[in-house]
Amino acid sequence: MAFDFERLVVEDVSRHFGRRRALNRVSLTCGAGTILGLLGPNGAGKSTLLAILSTLLAPTSGRVRYGEHEARTAGARLRARLGLLGHDLYLYPELTARENLTFFARLYGLDRPHERVERALAHASLSDRGADQVSGFSRGMRQRLALERALLHGPRLLLLDEPFTGLDDASGHALLARLRGLRDEGAIIIVATHDLDLAEGLLDQVAVLREGRLLSVPSSSGSLRERYRETVAAAQAAQDRGPR
Amino acid sequence: MARVFLPLVLVAMALFAAAPLVVANAPPEQTMGLVQKIFYYHVPSAMLMFVSAFVCGIASAVFLFRRSAAADRVALAAGELVVLFGAIVLVTGPLWARKAWGVWWEWDARLTSSLLLWMIFLAYLLVRRFGGPGSEKLAGAMALFGMANVPFVYVSVNYWRTLHPKTSVVMTLAPGMRAAFWFCVAAFAALYVLLLTLRKRLEDRQAEVEQLYLAAED
């Protein structure tokens, strides 16, 4: 009855919007207990890929397998194992922190909602602000709350779109620690980010997207920033040489 | 495509070339005389407008539930034809009304229903044009709802009218007229099929061009 999966396999996924190709035959694999970093400049297709992985968007070709299941056939049960923290935080500003979490807990049909909500508030260090409206929260506080909202139902696959934006140092490190903890519990975490310094020690796997394509990343030693630069430079050089 | 296109064009052209002669030779109607002859173009246009509305609605349903892009192209072609044939109905109707009863518009039940259906599919085209990306699905819902609405529009407008009884648009057809009438229906039907096929073909080509654009980027 419990639906779960251990591997995420992206096979040749493409997505276009009219004439604009957002993703071009992207393939990657990710197992449980991994943090995959999705890097790349703006417009590279990171958000599109995350949308496809969260089943909000369908690929125009290729497919995504969650274990042996696919989005279209698995339906609602699959969504119960996915969590997405988008760029817009999906919080209702007019509701209090507690009300936001309770709403999503009830929407997801979770058992013991009050317990989970209080635990989530504790994780977000917002237990004392539970009765305050979210409209009064700072960006960092909202981020923490939004992350806990995405984690309420204990998802197997966690997708994060630029989670470090607008966070101060302390919050950023707290987020890193939280993600590492989740990874150790077996979650598959995919993080799209610009912040290469923060992501430095975090990522187990790296995928670089550029103009919709997945670039191969040199597994050389060196910092993440250096490897990223190398990858992008190599791709640019290949492009300048002209099509084969 | 060429195989089916040429015969269609020839048939349609032949029918329409003959139509004015057929109409002129039909027996004149007692009360209205020459004016009544506009009926031979007005009613077939109305029939095909309704047919096209159903084609558009069904194609839209297939597009929405089976995600068939080809069905969406049929729906677009049919939607445009609803507006085209509807325009013919809404121009010939008042022309006839003016000559027959002295007023351009007097809320006749069928004409009003046609106007409503026409506006629904005009909205369909507006959404496709101005709705931005992804508006095909919204337009599809509009077409589906529009098609489902036809009986309701007909009943409500009809009973809305009974408080103000007026001459009805339909009259009984004398035998000599029947032949002319069905001839014109055939002519319009041929024209409809021709235009639908042609327009869908145009959309198919457009889709192919989009595919080529995408492939060229690789």
Next chain:
Amino acid sequence: MRQFLRVAWVVMRKDLTVEMRSREIVYTTVFFAASCVLVFAFALVREGRPLEDAAAGILWISIAFAGTLGLGRTFERERHTETLRALMLAPSDRPAIYVGKLLGILALMAIVEAVLVPMIGLLFHAPVLARPLWLVALLGLGTLGFASVGTLFAAMLVRARSRDVLLPVLLYPITIPVIIAGVRGTAALFQATPDEPMARFWAALLVFFDVVFVTLSLWTFEPLMTE
């Protein structure tokens, strides 16, 4: 089924809670509806006497205009926080979300109509208390028909361009049978001797309309909202 109703209930409660915090949409929509009535009154009342059947017409036009405004504002709020996406991500029956939103809109419209009906009765000397149950039935069925189509279209338009003008463009032609039925049914009730069979006929038409269009909306909500 129980899960379906639970999700719809949770969504509706959330919408009402959010609205009650600021009451912005309720206040502005009710005020807008009242202004509509006044505008039409000045247009259609001559020498202190309204045109025949004007009361019924003005009531339903105001409901349609206010409803469109309320729909637009409610979904604009969802668009602003992208929370519609979050709702679609939930592992629940998508149509249940539609029902939840629809119930919220109906609650808003009920408040608007609770203000409009006494206003109409007062300003146009309309006998709103003559057949109150029939009037409530007509208003309920008509508002359901209007809101069922409106909620679907407004939800879809959240991500479209020109959404402000497209909602009325799409909604009004489709809901004209509802307006006709509502106006003629209400006018029948407002007559000197209320015409119950007439009201019953129009109410029956509205029942059919509601059944067909709520069903269609439930069917098409998921394919429309997913890409």
